[in-house]
Amino acid sequence: MEQGLVQLVSDLQAGERGAFDRFVELYRPKIFAFSYGMCGHREDAEDVAQETLLQAFRRLDTLRAPEALNTWLLRIARNACLLKHRKSKFAPEHEMSLQELMPGKDGEGLPDVPDWSRLPDEELLNAEMGEQIRQAIAKLAPKYRMVLLLRDVQQLSTAEVAAIVGITEEAVKTQLHRARLAVREKLTRYLKPRIAGAPVSP
């Protein structure tokens, strides 16, 4: 994979026949996966993917290290997303405090933490849950959504995300944690009824 990537970038920069089509074929869906997560609309996400590829070709010279291709593209995509959303109304940025993300208390004043993590895969990996996760991510304020998409969905490192977003690694960690907490909270509300009567597994 890594070898293929290096080859692809050098073919692309050398103007080799077929490199353009291969690159677009491979990276358009990847950029779309990110921009769709950020925008939530297919049309907007396709626009962002197009704008990203366009910018990428225009700045092809500035890509020095082929292994940085992913983060380089995502940084361009991130900027394209921000531009897109400056025009439309974006949900106002809401700072989430840890306090508001702490688990609630049950009737006896004990933390109410239903453990749904051991539900069988059929319950956690189905299309309905996919939709719940999509909605939970979509409801996050943009800055949290961006970090969660890059870090967990795209599986980039803390350092890579910091470079793409232009914030410190500490800030990436803080925002990722809050984003995960908020998604966990949503999933818990959805899954809680399913484990209500079920015996707790050891």
Next chain:
Amino acid sequence: MSKKERKPGKRRARAQAAPTSAHMDCRELFALLSQYLDAELKPEACSEIERHLKDCAPCVAFLNTLRKTAELCRQYRPAEAPRPLRQEAREQLRAAYQAACLSRKSKVQGSKSKV
């Protein structure tokens, strides 16, 4: 750990003073859970957390569900895929690409002719 000045003979009482967090409470642990899951904490903090988890069932349940949440996000792929690239959009991209190749070529030749 590494105090620069260590005066022999003068045993400070400080050594016996409670460490900054005698026992990590649920709230402190709560703030660190993602870093714990991502193996971004120092070993001391990890063992503090593990000590707390030994007898705090709600925190264990919380950690389990947070771990699963991150896992589900990692496996998550949007159900939608982009529609096939329209011809005019592809042409727009190809034009930008070809322009970049041309300017690159002329730069390379420019630098070669200087040598």
